[in-house]
Amino acid sequence: MAGSAGANTAPAEARPAVRGSRRVVPGQDGAIEGGRPTRPARTWQWLRLHRRYAILLAFVIPALAYVIIFFAYPLIYGFTMSVENLGFIAGSGPFVGLHNYKVEINDPVTRTALMNTAIFLVLSIVFQFSIGLAIASYFNRRFFLAKFLRSLIIVPWLFPPIASATIFSIMFAGQGGIIDEMLRSLHVVHSPIFWFDSSLKAMFVVTVVNIWIGIPFNAVLLYSGLQDIPIELREAAALDGAGPWRRFRYVTVPLLRPVALIVIMLGIIYTVKTFDTVILLTNGGPDNGTQLMSTWAYQLAFTNFQTGDGAAVADMLFIFCMIVGVVYIRATRREVAMA
Amino acid sequence: MTTRRSTRFIWQRYARPIVLPIGALAITGVMLLPIYFTAESSLEPTSSFQALSQSLVPSHFVLSNYRVAFDAESGNIITSLLIGLGAVALSIGAALPAAYGLTKLGYLKNRAIVSGAIMVLLVTQMVPGISLSLAFYKLFVHLHLLNSIAGLIIADSTNGMPFATLVLRAFMGSIPVELSDAAYVDGASEWRTFRSVVAPLAVPAIITAGLFVFLFAWGDFLYAYTLTAGGNVTPLTKGLLDFFNNNTVDWGGVLATVVLAAIPSGLILGFGQRYVFGGLRTGALKG
Numbered sequence: 001m002a003g004s005a006g007a008n009t010a011p012a013e014a015r016p017a018v019r020g021s022r023r024v025v026p027g028q029d030g031a032i033e034g035g036r037p038t039r040p041a042r043t044w045q046w047l048r049l050h051r052r053y054a055i056l057l058a059f060v061i062p063a064l065a066y067v068i069i070f071f072a073y074p075l076i077y078g079f080t081m082s083v084e085n086l087g088f089i090a091g092s093g094p095f096v097g098l099h100n101y102k103v104e105i106n107d108p109v110t111r112t113a114l115m116n117t118a119i120f121l122v123l124s125i126v127f128q129f130s131i132g133l134a135i136a137s138y139f140n141r142r143f144f145l146a147k148f149l150r151s152l153i154i155v156p157w158l159f160p161p162i163a164s165a166t167i168f169s170i171m172f173a174g175q176g177g178i179i180d181e182m183l184r185s186l187h188v189v190h191s192p193i194f195w196f197d198s199s200l201k202a203m204f205v206v207t208v209v210n211i212w213i214g215i216p217f218n219a220v221l222l223y224s225g226l227q228d229i230p231i232e233l234r235e236a237a238a239l240d241g242a243g244p245w246r247r248f249r250y251v252t253v254p255l256l257r258p259v260a261l262i263v264i265m266l267g268i269i270y271t272v273k274t275f276d277t278v279i280l281l282t283n284g285g286p287d288n289g290t291q292l293m294s295t296w297a298y299q300l301a302f303t304n305f306q307t308g309d310g311a312a313v314a315d316m317l318f319i320f321c322m323i324v325g326v327v328y329i330r331a332t333r334r335e336v337a338m339a
Numbered sequence: 340m341t342t343r344r345s346t347r348f349i350w351q352r353y354a355r356p357i358v359l360p361i362g363a364l365a366i367t368g369v370m371l372l373p374i375y376f377t378a379e380s381s382l383e384p385t386s387s388f389q390a391l392s393q394s395l396v397p398s399h400f401v402l403s404n405y406r407v408a409f410d411a412e413s414g415n416i417i418t419s420l421l422i423g424l425g426a427v428a429l430s431i432g433a434a435l436p437a438a439y440g441l442t443k444l445g446y447l448k449n450r451a452i453v454s455g456a457i458m459v460l461l462v463t464q465m466v467p468g469i470s471l472s473l474a475f476y477k478l479f480v481h482l483h484l485l486n487s488i489a490g491l492i493i494a495d496s497t498n499g500m501p502f503a504t505l506v507l508r509a510f511m512g513s514i515p516v517e518l519s520d521a522a523y524v525d526g527a528s529e530w531r532t533f534r535s536v537v538a539p540l541a542v543p544a545i546i547t548a549g550l551f552v553f554l555f556a557w558g559d560f561l562y563a564y565t566l567t568a569g570g571n572v573t574p575l576t577k578g579l580l581d582f583f584n585n586n587t588v589d590w591g592g593v594l595a596t597v598v599l600a601a602i603p604s605g606l607i608l609g610f611g612q613r614y615v616f617g618g619l620r621t622g623a624l625k626g
Contacts, residue, residue, distance in 0.1 A: 056447070063500065071463050143356060159604050301476075314470040325462050328465070
C-alpha cells in the first residue's frame with residue numbers, strides 16, 4: 001500500500017527533486033509541508049525569491065556595465081570604423097561597406113603580415129609546447145630543489161614583455177652582443193651577425209623571444225596536468241612491462257590531452273595578439289619582414305593615417321581570435337560545466 | 340639480470356638524487372640566463388659596445404646606471420604604479436560583487452547563468468587589444484580620456500576585470516554554500532552575507548586576482564603606446580621603449596630601467612608565489 005502510493009507520487013516529485021539538486025534553499029522550495037501551499041503563500045514566496053534574484057543581479061551590474069561599455073561597445077564601434085573611409089583616427093569618413101576589407105585582403109603588405117603571423121604562430125606554439133612539456137615532465141618527479149627551481153622558471157612569464165624584448169634586443173646586438181660573442185668564441189661565425197638586417201633573421205629573433213616568454217606558461221600548466229594523472233596508472237603500466245616511452249605514449253599522452261588542448265589554444269591566442277616585442281625589436285621591419293597583423297593594424301591606423309583599413313585588419317585578427325575562442329570554449333565546456 | 344638490477348639500484352639510490360637536481364639547475368639556468376646577465380650588467384659600468392658582459396659577477400660594482408634610470412624614469416614609475424593600483428581597485432571592485440552575485444544566482448536560479456557568464460568572460464579575454472585600442476582612441480578623444488591615467492586604468496582593466504571575475508568566481512564556487520545560507524537564514528541580508536562571510540573567506544583569491552591585475556596593468560604596453568600619443572602621461576613600459584630608442588650609447592641606464600620594470604614581478608614571485616600558481620591554474624583551466 002505504502003509502496004504503491006510512493007510509486008504514484010514518484011513521477012510528480014522526481015522533477016522538483018532533480019531541479020532542486022541545484023540546491024534546495026531552506027524556506028523556499030517545499031517549505032510548506034502537507035499539500036500545495038495556498039495561493040497568497042505562493043505569491044509571497046515568488047515575490048521573496050524574485051526580490052532576492054534582483055538583489056543578486058545588482059551585485060553583477062557594475063561588472064556587466066563595464067563589459068558592455070568597454071568591451072561590447074568598443075568592438076561594435078571598431079567595426080563601424082572598419083566600414084568607413086576613415087583617414088585620421090579622430091576624424092570621420094563616409095560609409096564604404098566592406099571596401100576596406102577588400103582593399104586590405106588584396107594588399108601585399110597585409111598578405112605578408114598574414115604569412116608572418118602564421119609562421120610566427122606555428123613556430124612559437126610548436127617550440128613553446130614541446131619545450132614546456134619537456135620541462136614539465138622533467139619536474140614531474142620528486143627531487144631536491146624541485147619546488148624552488150620550478151617556481152623560478154615562471155619568471156620570464158611574469159616579466160613585462162617589453163622588458164624581455166629589451167633584454168633580447170641587447171643580446172642580439174650586431175656588434176658586441178652576447179649571442180654574437182658566444183657564436184664567435186665557439187667559432188661558429190667569424191664576423192658579426194647583424195640580426196635585424198634581413199626578414200629571416202629578424203623573424204628568427206622575434207620568434208625566439210616569444211618562445212622564451214611562452215615556455216613557462218606551457219610548463220606550469222602542463223606540469224599541473226601531469227600532476228593530476230594518478231601515479232598508480234603509470235606504475236600499473238610499468239608492472240605490466242611497459243617501458244618509459246610506452247608509458248608516456250599510452251598513459252600520459254591520452255590523459256594529458258584535455259589540458260594540452262587548452263594550453264595550445266591559450267598559446268595561440270596570446271601569440272596571435274603579440275605586439276610589444278615586435279614593436280621594440282624590429283618595429284615590423286626590415287621592409288615589413290616581421291610585420292604581424294597586430295603591428296600592421298597599428299601602423300595603418302596610427303602611422304599611415306588609414307584608420308579604416310587599420311580597423312579592418314584589426315577586425316580580421318579579432319575574427320580569427322573568436323574562431324580559436326569557440327574551439328577553446330568547446331574544449332573547456334566540460335570543465336566549465338563542472339566548475 | 341643481476342647486473343641490470345644493481346645498476347638500477349645504484350641509479351635510484353645514489354645517482355638520481357644528484358643528477359636530477361643538477362639537470363634542473365641547468366634547465367632553470369638556461370631559461371634565466373638573459374635575466375641574470377641583465378641584472379649583473381646593470382650593476383657594472385658598461386661601455387657602448389659590450390652591453391651585456393659575460394662575466395658572472397660584476398667586475399666593478401656601481402649604482403650609476405640606476406641613477407641614470409631613476410633620473411629618466413622616476414615620474415613614469417609613479418605613473419605606472421598609479422595605473423596599476425587604479426586597475427586593481429576598478430577590476431576587483433567590479434569583479435568581487437559580480438563573482439558573488441553569479442555564484443549565488445547559479446545556486447538559486449540556474450547554473451546556466453554561471454556557465455554563460457563564464458563563457459562571456461572567457462571570450463573577452465580573447466579579444467586582441469589592438470582591436471579595442473583603435474576604438475578606445477577614438478572614444479577617448481571624445482571623452483577627454485586620452486593621455487590620462489584614468490583612461491589607461493579603464494583600458495588596462497579590460498585585461499584584468501574578466502580575469503579577476505573568473506578567479507574569484509572559481510574560488511567562491513568552492514566555498515560551501517551552507518555558510519552563506521546559514522547567514523541568510525539567520526537574517527543577514529545579501530550585502531551583509533557578502534561583506535561579512537564570503538568576502539573575508541575569499542581574501543586569498545582576492546590577493547591572487549589583485550596581483551595579476553596589477554601585473555597586467557604594470558606590464559601593459561599596447562594601451563600605453565596607443566593611448567598616450569604625444570602626451571605627458573608616460574607609463575614605464577612606454578618610457579622604456581623611448582629610453583631604448585633614444586639612448587644608443589648608455590646601455591647601462593637601459594638595463595637598469597629593465598630591472599626596475601621587472602621589480603614587481605620579482606616581488607610577487609618572492610612573496611606571493613602560491614597565489615601566482617593558484618591564479619594561473621584557476622584562471623586558465625578551471626574557468
